[in-house]
Amino acid sequence: MSAGRKDRAGHSDVGATAMATFMVICTFREGTDMTEVFATVAEEQAQAAALVADGRVGSIYLAMARGTVFIETFAEDPQEAVATIKTLPMAAWWDLDVFAVNAPPEAGDAAGAAGDAS
16 A cells, blocks of 8 residues: 555545545344343453554444444455455444445536536
């Protein structure tokens, strides 16, 4: 990776090898014993920190009332994004859904994206 490159979250070198951004939606399966899940919190936090440091994961958001975790993931393709998430201990209890995401267009680009000929 080339030195000095950063993604929008400020992670160094992300994007140097055609990395794309994905939002991985992780939903706890029905019937999951949350006491087992909570027993892995320290291990989960350590692995998540390692993935952030490696530039493979960005923001992580929890919606515990809905049993859902949202993980910004940087990968070359959806399969790599899933493989990254599956390194997390809690992935054993999750169903995954992967979305390729991108930033909204710049103000000047929005008109062109909408088909404005001017």
